[in-house]
Amino acid sequence: MVMDMYQNELQLLIISLGDRCYGIDIDQIAYLTNFEPTETAVDLEQLLAAGPFANCHYSRMLLIKQKLQTPILINEPDEVTTCKVGDIRKLPDILTAAAGNKGVWGLLPQENNLIILIDFYKNHLFKQLTRTIDKQIYGAVTRSEYK
Amino acid sequence: MADKPLKSDTILSHIDAHNLAEKIVEIDEPNVSFFIFQLGDYLFAFGGSQAREILPYTGLTWIPGATALIPGVINLRGDVAAVLDLKQMLGMNEASHETTGAFLVMVRPGDGRNGILVDTIVDVVEVPNSEIKQVLSTLDERFKRFASSQFEYRRNLVTVLDAALLIEKAHS
Numbered sequence: 001m002v003m004d005m006y007q008n009e010l011q012l013l014i015i016s017l018g019d020r021c022y023g024i025d026i027d028q029i030a031y032l033t034n035f036e037p038t039e040t041a042v043d044l045e046q047l048l049a050a051g052p053f054a055n056c057h058y059s060r061m062l063l064i065k066q067k068l069q070t071p072i073l074i075n076e077p078d079e080v081t082t083c084k085v086g087d088i089r090k091l092p093d094i095l096t097a098a099a100g101n102k103g104v105w106g107l108l109p110q111e112n113n114l115i116i117l118i119d120f121y122k123n124h125l126f127k128q129l130t131r132t133i134d135k136q137i138y139g140a141v142t143r144s145e146y147k
Numbered sequence: 148m149a150d151k152p153l154k155s156d157t158i159l160s161h162i163d164a165h166n167l168a169e170k171i172v173e174i175d176e177p178n179v180s181f182f183i184f185q186l187g188d189y190l191f192a193f194g195g196s197q198a199r200e201i202l203p204y205t206g207l208t209w210i211p212g213a214t215a216l217i218p219g220v221i222n223l224r225g226d227v228a229a230v231l232d233l234k235q236m237l238g239m240n241e242a243s244h245e246t247t248g249a250f251l252v253m254v255r256p257g258d259g260r261n262g263i264l265v266d267t268i269v270d271v272v273e274v275p276n277s278e279i280k281q282v283l284s285t286l287d288e289r290f291k292r293f294a295s296s297q298f299e300y301r302r303n304l305v306t307v308l309d310a311a312l313l314i315e316k317a318h319s
Contacts, residue, residue, distance in 0.1 A: 020208060048211040092229035092260040094317050095210055095217060102211035109222045114208045 014078040023115040031063040043073040178273040185267040197310040200253040238289040256311035
């Protein structure tokens, strides 16, 4: 069973920010759309508390499944790549708590660099933002139902 | 008169016997190995059992959420190791947040996937137990909380750091 899991493949959307590469599981993404100004959007730099970077030109928006109301602004993605689950490395223990709050759940070693794997459902800021909006939507719905 | 040994010879033979006894004690005394390195103007060491490997410093990958104590991770032969900035931990780099160092000392405590950034590798030595001293009460407070002992190396005092305490600090 464990061996099967190691042989499984994961498709990742690769996004660069500064000189770092981030990988997002394709299964988590509902849509990738062109940038549109929206009040509820949040940029990737802000979610990861990274940067600021001079090369951030947000041209795209990521919409995460079940969290469509909070688009994530990103640069043009680099590529979609496939990796084996067995190639993914856990974070060193010393980083698990702090990086885990940002949604970092693993690292994928490459020949000359590392891809940082992000799970937006684990990112505290994203959870907080989407929870607030969920509450607003739920509040609006229940108010209208009440009327 | 002729049969009686000279007083000076007797004294010399006593000295020889004493020196031999001292030498025997030195041979029997267990040694502890230390890995000495330099950080700024100071000499520090890790116990030989705590240091696992020395690597040249290569570029780091910064990880979101990591504090200044952990400036990044490295790709270590297909695995990943966290890098600890010892100067930041010891308060030697307060004016600057720039990470500097030339070597990484991979250490065993914790999950064994941690490297500590140092300036210069100095030596690996075997120190007799009797020459390992308690930490001086006058040692800089910044170093004292991570120090386990001290010994002399070429007329310089070397402070032995406990890698487990450093990792614990980075965790908190």
